[in-house]
Amino acid sequence: MTRTWLLMIGAFATVAFATIVLVVIPQTMLMHVTAPPELHPYSAVEARGRDVYIANGCVYCHSQQIRDPAFTTDVDRGWGTRATVPADYAYDRPHLLGTSRTGPDLINVGQRLPDPIWHLIHLYDPRAVSPWSIMPAFHFLFEVKNPRDVRPDDRVVPVTGPRAPAGMVVVARPDAIALVQYLLSLKREYPVAAQPAGEGRNVHAMP
């Protein structure tokens, strides 16, 4: 090759083509995806919890997507009742689909584990509820207080057993409470239209 312009225009053309195929065309198709009526925008507290989820990198171990039952066993595992579709993510910016399942999928965790106390204990010390867990303890989302200093509006977390701090009380900080609110909001079990069993998880988005 001796011509610079050929090199640069050719290189530009290849990446432009890929951008049209994988960014521009999908964008024009997906812009018509609307949120199902059962899916609500995140409340202020849930949105704050989502920020806590992002800030602490939960996405590096937890996915938020259910794949087609015909393809994998995500549904059989009890992580959801159906494959998730583009409309399920209409309010997600950025997406948190995830690429790792070092921990379980969370897109329906609000359905599966509806108890906020369980979540608070689990966040403070995952091994207090699941001894096999390798999730980090999020101590920094909590305060460990002398029982005398607990204020009436403090959210006390009933950590018990050998993992509880001796003689002290665990109090959830606002970030922990918001994170739990966000986790409890994760439910994608309402029916979605145009989804023939076993094949069409993407039908919703097709033109």
Place this chain on the structure above:
Amino acid sequence: MPCRAGRMGGWRVSTDSAGVHLDESKSRVDDIAIRLRADASSRRVALIAFATAIGWLLVGSGFGEVSSLKMHIPDLLVNEAWLTFGRVRPSHLNAMIYGWASLAMMGVSVWMMPRLLHTELRFGSLAESGIWFWNVGVVIGIAGILSGHSDGLEWLEMPRYIAVPWLIVGGGMVGVALLATLAARRAEHLYVSVWYIMAAYLWFPIIFVIGNWPAWTGVESAATNWFYAHNTLGLWLTAVSLGAAYYFIPKVLGRPVHSYQLSLLGFWTLAFFYALNGMHHLIGGPVPEWMITTSIVASGLMVIPVLAVGINHHMTMVGRFTALRYSPTLRFVVFGAMSYTAVSLQGMFTATRAVNRVTHFTQWTIAHAHVGVYGFVTFVMFGSIYYIMPRIMNREWPSARLISWHFWLVAGGLVLYVVPLSVAGVLQGLVLLDPQAPFERSVQAEMFGLVTRSVAGLVLTVGHGVFAWHFWLMTRARGAERTISPFHEVRPILFVAPESAPIAVNTVADSSGAVSVGRGGPNR
């Protein structure tokens, strides 16, 4: 020159195939003068890029090791928010991709391009400022991640408004300097390395802006995320690293690239197919099926550029493997080129639905990423730096033994990293596919791989320490001055003296083995 070459067995430099004849010595003198001027023009920028890159390599190793330990010692360092796994892990990735690999690549680019274009680096101080801008961006970006201000997208964690602009401007400054150098070229023919490098500096800003664009929502955010992340690997890291491999393998061997036509085919098919690969990170996910299928097909078609490049690199090597004993540059770069073939074939295989069904969401992916970014990109960068530094400092590397330690630590560490972790990933994936198996069994299945990874990470970190220490000695001018005149750079010395006579360490660690190449080689 021919008589020396003749004594080297497998190292014989064929003057005929290289097209070098004694009566051309006059033009070779001119060539060497051009090359010395080219090297002088880029040395400061390249040195700053390498020094900061190696700093990031050490920082990134620390983050990586802490992340790895946390996966099997989950109560380690849990009291500080900035030390939590979900912040340290992306800090590792960003330090390695944008700190180490990108800066090392910029150093290699600014050093190689003037040589290949037979001119001096233009706007050198602009390029130098660009390197500093880029560094500032990475510092801000990682501080942002550690303080909880990640943008939340893998490979795009650095805050888009306060960190990313530094990288775009900094990378742009380096790119402009390279473009100006290209415009001022005195070589008519553009060698294959030039294609890859110039294209990379065009591609990266485009994909980086698309990836960081704040408008994407929902699954479109996922699609652009993986469009970007895969292309960072394909159109940035791979492009520049292949450019470097295309330069150093023939350069050190003194043998032209196997086939010009294959390099053309490899370049254009890589450009076309690689850019379409990204959606294979979302197989089974809630994005339109045709997008995923497009990427799976494009991933399969990567067989064309991978074989073209592989044949070109490996056929250039065939019959010259003895040289790996002498030249650290060759040893690292050829290891990198082999990793490139391996990781690409593994990637195609992983992108098929049948395999992906098992390996998606598991440690297999992490191991695969390290074969690519470490076994390929990082090894090529190590080899490049071993070649370039003696020419920047006009000194030999102080110690052949340290180079040898570096090689065996990082090569051994990589194997120890990748093999058990890949097996662990498959076992983890099989458990996850069994709906009867409780989730905890997937954690138990992968556990041995998480532990061996921490051991491997330690070995790699020690290797990086050896390399950084040696680099430091090099910049303190602790090596012997380069004594062999550039006219007679036939000796591809390094680990073992070509002649059996014992030679003092300093002379053994003679530069990285360079043979001037004739027509068809990167010199033209």
